[in-house]
């Protein structure tokens with residue numbers, strides 16, 4: 354896509370935009386970026402949660418991802434209508450950047466030193482909502498290709514999201530299911546320890562990129 358009136362160019366950014374093996378256009382470092390450096394502000398049109406809901410219904414969500422970034426309980430940044438180069442920074446489950454909210458602004462910072470040519474990524478950690486089901490998972494597939502890829506752009510499942518199905522769970526079977534559950538739990542443990550992002554709630558500063566859940570629309574649809 355070429356630039357549009359809604360594009361806000363940022364002077365002297367340490368990366369360039371080009372085709373990414375992850376998805377579409379990506380952001381690639383053009384010079385060494387030191388650990389902790391602030392790279393770019395995530396720009397978007399400031400809208401309310403209700404406006405975001407109205408803009409992105411179920412149908413549009415199935416066509417494409419949105420560029421919504423949850424700033425706080427009331428405000429969402431929509432980079433679909435107003436954006437800068439930050440919009441092209443892809444998601445990765447093993448990112449080299451992170452997003453932090455500070456005083457009403459979201460910035461992307463380097464998590465570690467980044468060499469020229471490396472693609473910049475951060476963990477979108479899309480907020481999970483109780484309405485999300487398997488369809489939602491498939492809508493937010495991750496193709497970052499890193500060893501610890503969790504397969505989805507949605508935030509890692511930490512706290513059991515909803516406990517409604519607890520009763521249907523069988524009591525822990527003894528040794529027979531051991532192998533299966535073992536591999537399951539190791540992979541879980543692995544991703545938990547490796548990607549170990551500060552839980553969204555724990556640090557207020559952590560930006561939680563939130564896709565308007567398709568569940569919001571689905572509720573009405575089904």
Ligand SMILES: [Zn+2]
Nearest residue numbers: 446495497502
């Ligand atoms: Zn991934």
